[in-house]
Amino acid sequence: GQQLNQSPQSMFIQEGEDVSMNCTSSSIFNTWLWYKQDPGEGPVLLIALYKAGELTSNGRLTAQFGITRKDSFLNISASIPSDVGIYFCAGSGRAGGTSYGKLTFGQGTILTVHP
Amino acid sequence: NAGVTQTPKFQVLKTGQSMTLQCAQDMNHEYMSWYRQDPGMGLRLIHYSVGAGITDQGEVPNGYNVSRSTTEDFPLRLLSAAPSQTSVYFCASTRQGAGGYTFGSGTRLTVV
Numbered sequence: 001g002q003q004l005n006q007s008p009q010s011m012f013i014q015e016g017e018d019v020s021m022n023c024t025s026s027s028i029f030n031t032w033l034w035y036k037q038d039p040g041e042g043p044v045l046l047i048a049l050y051k052a053g054e055l056t057s058n059g060r061l062t063a064q065f066g067i068t069r070k071d072s073f074l075n076i077s078a079s080i081p082s083d084v085g086i087y088f089c090a091g092s093g094r095a096g097g098t099s100y101g102k103l104t105f106g107q108g109t110i111l112t113v114h115p
Numbered sequence: 116n117a118g119v120t121q122t123p124k125f126q127v128l129k130t131g132q133s134m135t136l137q138c139a140q141d142m143n144h145e146y147m148s149w150y151r152q153d154p155g156m157g158l159r160l161i162h163y164s165v166g167a168g169i170t171d172q173g174e175v176p177n178g179y180n181v182s183r184s185t186t187e188d189f190p191l192r193l194l195s196a197a198p199s200q201t202s203v204y205f206c207a208s209t210r211q212g213a214g215g216y217t218f219g220s221g222t223r224l225t226v227v
Contacts, residue, residue, distance in 0.1 A: 035215075042207075092214055
């Protein structure tokens with residue numbers, strides 16, 4: 001079953017506020033990914049993290065790969081209405097296994113931004 | 116460059132019917148996968164392939180078959196549809212060694 005625990009499950013914020021969400025795992029992953037899904041569409045890759053401790057930014061988005069490779073967080077600064085959607089974390093390449101090519105997803109965080 | 120193309124976008128089946136969900140990518144990606152998305156469950160891996168002629172099971176493979184005869188195509192077959200297979204299905208692809216998959220826009224399947 002699911003091995004990634006993502007929190008919070010949902011967030012209701014005002015435009016301009018900062019957002020933080022995180023993801024933890026019982027397994028070590030070699031790659032952590034953050035995706036955003038708009039209604040009726042497939043997930044779109046936001047940030048990919050490849051090294052433990054890596055901190056990567058993409059515009060107003062910042063994500064970090066935990067030192068233990070079992071967790072990651074995503075921050076969104078100065079939120080805007082188009083940030084609305086579902087955000088997923090995903091792990092790839094589980095250490096010690098043959099899972100390259102497979103993604104394990106968190107349950108998702110539903111973000112609502114009030115103007 | 117169309118990316119990952121899924122057809123159909125919507126489908127209604129009766130219990131016991133069979134059908135094939137189509138997926139094609141034009142990026143010469145070696146890896147392709149099928150996921151299903153249910154409310155509150157995130158995306159769960161059904162089957163995946165690391166190259167033509169090579170497929171393997173994911174987390175929820177029962178009731179689904181796949182084959183990969185070409186690099187471009189990765190169809191998903193439902194042999195006898197059940198209401199539990201009502202879901203949104205996503206196909207995705209990536210290059211070998213790349214971290215992130217590119218997803219199609221999904222097929223919304225309802226089994227009645």
